[in-house]
Amino acid sequence: MxxxxxxxxxxxxxxxxxxxxxxxxxxxxxxxxxxxxxxxxxxxxxxxxxxxxxxxxxxxxxxxxxxxxxxxxxxxxxxxxxxxxxxxxxxxxxxxxxxxxxxxxxxxxxxxxxxxxxxxxxxxxxxxxxxxxxxxxxxxxxxxxxxxxxxxxxxxxxxxxxxxxxxxxxxxxxxxxxATRPGPIRFVAGPDLRHLPPDAPEALAASTWVVGPASDRMGIRLDGANLPAGREILSHPVIPGAVQVPADGRPVVLFVDGPTIGGYPVAGVVPRWQWPRLGQLGPGDRVRFAVQAAAAARAAWSAQQRVxxxxxxxxxxxxxxxxxxxxxxx
Amino acid sequence: MTAHTAGSVVPRRAVIERMGDAALIATLADELDAAASGWALRAATAVDARRVALPGLEAAVPGHGSVLVPFDPGRCRESQVRALLEAVLDETRRAEPAPGGVLHEIAVRYGGVDGPDLPEVADRTGLSEDAVVALHAGTEYRVLVLGFMPGFPYLGILAAQLDLPRRATPRVRVPAGSVAIAGRQTGIYPFESPGGWHLVGRTDVPLWDPVRQPPALLAPGDRVRFVPR
Structure with a gap:
């Protein structure tokens, strides 16, 4: 007790x-x-x-x-x-x-x-x-x-x-x-690339980001070299890990208590095998991202489950x- | 929450894309559109009906003009989910002849402390407060989507005369039961929360009770009529 x-x-x-x-x-x-x-x-x-x-x-x-x-x-x-x-x-x-x-x-x-x-x-x-x-x-x-x-x-x-x-x-x-494994946090590009500049995933991967103080279980807010502003789109369902690009160009990684639908373009989605890393990001942490193919993300998830x-x-x-x-x- | 303006785009074809490593999303329209919304709902229902046939398929999520299909990559392949989704979209493209949906009549107290934004809405639309209420209550809406918060219904499509962007500064606290408008949609806040829509009235109808089955009063596809009192 x-x-x-x-x-x-x-x-x-x-x-x-x-x-x-x-x-x-x-x-x-x-x-x-x-x-x-x-x-x-x-x-x-x-x-x-x-x-x-x-x-x-x-x-x-x-x-x-x-x-x-x-x-x-x-x-x-x-x-x-x-x-x-x-x-x-x-x-x-x-x-x-x-x-x-x-x-x-x-x-x-x-x-x-x-x-x-x-x-x-x-x-x-x-x-x-x-x-x-x-x-x-x-x-x-x-x-x-x-x-x-x-x-x-x-x-x-x-x-x-x-x-x-x-x-x-x-x-x-x-x-x-x-989270003890070094290296960038992986994300699968898309789905809203047609609403974003064509190099949006590369731009996300090119910078070092700082986790903002307002980050919580709803979303991890990233400060750094802003991405080109996302324009509002027709809302669609979103999932934890989705990296949304709002109007101010500061990406938000939606997380476990986040909204179920969102009206800003999603440049990429951090796959489930990387959630233990997302869940340990705190304000002030510096973080980098890298594109990962969906098949590689699924293989990494299976490997993690086996371990x-x-x-x-x-x-x-x-x-x-x-x-x-x-x-x-x- | 999106407060998107309505378009007249009739859905022709769907675009299927990845949402991470364990979900696909089919986009049927880029603008708010009743036909695309109906298609999304029919497709989500049809995907769910096939969950027995394809183990690993998870509950589909209808959006305003899209449908999300999550799956367990340990139990089925993305290519199987994509093929199933393509087949379902094809089958459900054509609207059923008689769209059903339960009709809910929801009593609303318009204006005053219950609808503090009614004067501003009247002012910005060039209508009288009574005309705003008449327009808002004079339309039968369909529940397009539940989202943003548990049980929050996005209802469409709102009269074009009431089309306003969201408030520049969202409220920190919107009272439970507030009836609000933004873009070509209207909605009801199931419980107190922050919110950026214009509050025109309030209802006492309980929209969300997690221990009730189902927990949400309204379901996508249901019809809603507001009754001033």
Whole structure:
């Protein structure tokens, strides 16, 4: 059982979201960094679609009302216990009753990112709305009453958690977070190239962009060498990852809580295998983009899923050994 | 939100393009057009009806003059989705003889605190407030698309005399139930949110309830008539 002492800038419940409802105007939401979410769930032995806490930047504080085990995924936001003990990311930690976990945060431009995921062993008891517990603040859906978590909120375990998982770690050597991989963020060009100057994808790839301060789960705003202004077009459906070029020429990468339709041309779409990188971009980060063929993006997605699945098998095998070792069954 | 002006472009052919690595989008018109919007809706419905036949196909999303078809590249190939979409567009091109759609009558309080932009709309269109209300309530609209926020209906097509661009500065807070206009469309804000359309009235009809099935009161293809009260 965890109590929110301080939510920091933004603390929400997230799972894998509610895809497939765009025709109702409902964005998919879900963890901004699906890799970080998956790591936390796997380490905590939660189901793959379990609800976890998404911590944004520094400042959040959580209190263990009773002894519990949590797994940390996503970015390393400098988590530590109130006794000063450091809680590394990609590992499972025992929180004694009454102890407090604090996120010191990471500065702007930090390589590791801005979002951490806290999975509670046994899962967090959350009521799904439209098939998901994910909080979508602009649409007021999911989480607790569709709002960010606040001080005093209590998160109950869905079932009695396994305390024996503490100490288990993610095989980061073989399955590193995709955000640790250097190089530009890939995008598939189009679909609105006929409404843009012909070299719009190249122009997007030619500059170094700075993530703007107003970036959030709805959209990542890019400052830099402006692209030629996009002119308003007839609205069409859009998806997370779509790089929209508005009238001021400053691209916006629409993201998981973003609008389902948009009226500005889309120069390219960041494919799903790059979302773990998008989800870790914070204000002040510098970022470059590069065009990728759709087939190559699909191959990269499959490869990423294979790495995740192999790491999951390794974590599960460790868990099995732990149980055999302490004689609690197997 | 787009506040696009209506054109008289009759859709002739669709352009199919990639939206990333896991979706195709068919564009049927570049301007707001009732015929293209109807085609997009019929195509989206027909794509959804084929989801059983092509595993990996995900729920289609109708737009104003386009339809988005997402798919799972791990379960089906882009070429299969493209072929299916081409076939569907061809089949659904011709309008059905009797377009159906549930008719909703929505009571609206026009002007005053409920429609704070009514005087400005009257001023900019050169009409009296009563004439604006008569025009707005005198048209039967069709739900073109739900989007921008859950359950927000884009309704068309608004009388040409009321065609105004969006407000230069969007409002930070538009109250729930606000009935608004922009370009050749009118819409209703399902809950309080920011918004840039001109607010002409307000309704108490609940448009969105996530625990109701379906959660949105209106569906694309439904008809809407506003009733002044």
């Amino acid at each position: 965890l109590e929110v002492v301080d939510p920091g800038p933004l603390l929400t419940l997230q799972d894998r979201g509610r895809p497939g409802l765009a025709h109702l105007g409902v964005p998919p939401s879900g963890a901004a960094d699906p890799w970080g979410h998956a790591v936390a769930c796997l380490l905590a032995e939660s189901p793959a679609g379990a609800a976890v806490l998404e911590v944004t930047l520094g400042g959040a504080r959580l209190r263990a009302v009773e002894t519990c085990t949590v797994a940390l995924g996503g970015a390393d936001l400098g988590a530590e216990l109130d006794d000063g003990r450091r809680l590394p990311c990609g590992a499972v930690h025992l929180l004694p009753a009454g102890s407090e976990i604090r996120f010191a945060g990471s500065g702007p431009g930090s390589a590791s990112g801005i979002r951490a995921y806290v999975a509670l062993a046994g899962g967090i008891d959350a009521r799904p709305v439209l098939g998901s517990a994910s909080t979508c603040v602009p649409a007021r859906l999911g989480g607790i009453d569709g709002r960010p978590l606040r001080a005093g909120d209590v998160l109950l375990p869905a079932r009695r958690g396994d305390l024996g998982a503490a100490g288990r770690v993610w095989p980061s050597g073989t399955a590193p977070h995709p 995740l699945a192999a790491a999951a098998r390794s974590v599960r095998a460790d868990a099995l050994w732990d149980r055999l070792a302490d004689g609690s069954g197997g």
